[in-house]
Amino acid sequence: MKLLTFAIPCYNSQDYMENCIKSLLPGGDDVEILIIDDGSKDSTGDIADAYEKKYPGIIRAIHQVNGGHGEAVNAGIRNATGLYFKVVDSDDWVDEEAYKKILDKLRELTGGNQTLDMFIANYVYEKEGAHHKKVMHYTNLPQNQIFTWNDVSRFRKGQYILMHSVIYRTKLLRECGLELPKHTFYVDNIYVYKPLPSVKTLYYMDVDFYRYFIGREDQSVNEKVMISRIDQQINVNKIMVDEFDLWKIPNRKLRHYMFNYLEIITVISTIMLIRSGTEENLLKKRELWKYIKDHDIRLFHHLRAGIMGNAMNLPGKGGRKISVAAYRLSQKVVGFN
Template sequence: MKLLTFAIPCYNSEAYMEKCIESLLPGGDDVEILIVDDGSHDRTAEIADAYEKKYPGIIRAIHQENGGHGEAVNAGIRNATGLYFKVVDSDDWVDLDAYRKILDKLREISGGDRVLDMFIANYVYEKEGVKHKKVMRCSNLPKDRIFTWKEAGHFHKGQYILMHSVIYRTKLLVECGLELPKHTFYVDNIYVYKPLPSVRTLYYMDVDFYRYFIGRDDQSVNERVMISRIDQQIRVNKIMVDAFDLWKIPNRKLRHYMFNYLEIITVISTIMLIRSGTEENLEKKRELWKYIREKDIRLFHHLRAGILGNTMNLPGKGGRKISVAAYKLSQKVVGFN
């Protein structure tokens, strides 16, 4: 069995996928790299096949009809043979020194007597035109040891464990029934939300591992693009609302964290709907909150009672103006603009 499986979802990625793949190759025989060609129309499939031929036993090319980012991740999970699983988007890459440290630690833990469910490391915003790179750390978590949710520190508003940060135990993803929706952007939020109640043990290493490239005009976190795909953001939001009865999550810290995560996703949906400025999208905003209310009246009031929840639903133009004040927080979470 491989120690770590990487899944690289690729769609028309010929311009940048090789940088991503090359950054993962130093893992050698400890890793498998699944290049998932999601129905590309450029040279992505050709590049993937060439890498598989050059690195047999390490790289596998998977070709499928276009199903979107989520279906590419699903394909990665279905085909993974590694003990642990990590998604790396095709325009991102990893830092070599941090990579080696993480592999050493995963190797050590896998030979120990405790099962590790989630490994967390830092990610860095590689934003075009910005010299100072923003590093996203989890300073509230114990470092360099296995711990449980009870030992985790308080997550403040705007502090979230994103897909870029996490490596999961592969079997946990299968056992919790994670299945991401097809043809939907922003499914990375489901990816780091749905498995959480199944996570019993965590490990945080304070190294700048994942390099998250941001700045392409067509990127899914570009505000203009987000507004054009708002129906997909709402779909993800509703899937997260439906995923759990959060009141029944037994661990208080985990429950609090999941409430906060759901709140910020709802805030992002709401702000994008407001900023679009159309009556149609303001109606979608009302419909989203109605959906939450009908699904779980306690959740509805909990979200509204939150600092952000209150600003999202103030009436009239003045209320909408105040709502956009929460925009800076959502920017921190998704990193756009």
């Protein structure tokens, strides 16, 4: 069995995927790299096949009919043979020095008497044109030890465990029934959110591992692109609302964190609907909040009472201006482009 499986979802990624693949190769025989060609129409599949031929036993090319980012991740989970699992998007890469430290630690932990569910490391916003690279640290987490949710200090606003920072135990992802929706962007939020109640043990290493590229005009987190795909963002938001009765999450600290996570996703949905400026999307905003209210009125009031949630629902044009100002602040905190 491999120590760590990497899944690289690829769709028309010929121009940048090799940088991603090459950054993962230093893992050698400890890792497997699954290049998932999600029905690409360029040379992505050929590049994947060439790497599989050059690195047999390490790289596998998986070709499938286009199902979107989520279905590519699903294919990765289905085919993984590694004890641990990580998604690396095809335009991102990892830092070699941090990578080797993480592999050494995972190897050490697998020989211990505790099962590790989630490994966390820092990620860096590689924002095109930015001189200062924003690094997302987790100063509220114990370092260099296995810990539980009870040992976690409060997450501040804008501090989230994203797909970029997390390595999951592969079996946990399968046992919790994670299945991401097809043809839907922004499913990385579901990918992190759904397994959380199954996570009992965590480990945090303060190294800048994942390099998250931001800057392409066609990138899913580009604001114009997000607005054009707002129905997919809303779908993800609703799936997260439906997934759990958060009031029944037994661990208080985990429950608080999951409320915060759901709040920021709802804020992003709401502000994108506002920023689009169309009556149709303002109606969708009201419908989203009604959906939450109808699903769980207690959750509705909890999200509305939050600082961000409250700012998103101020009435009229003046209220919408304040909402946009709140979003600009959240941009600086969270790093969306």
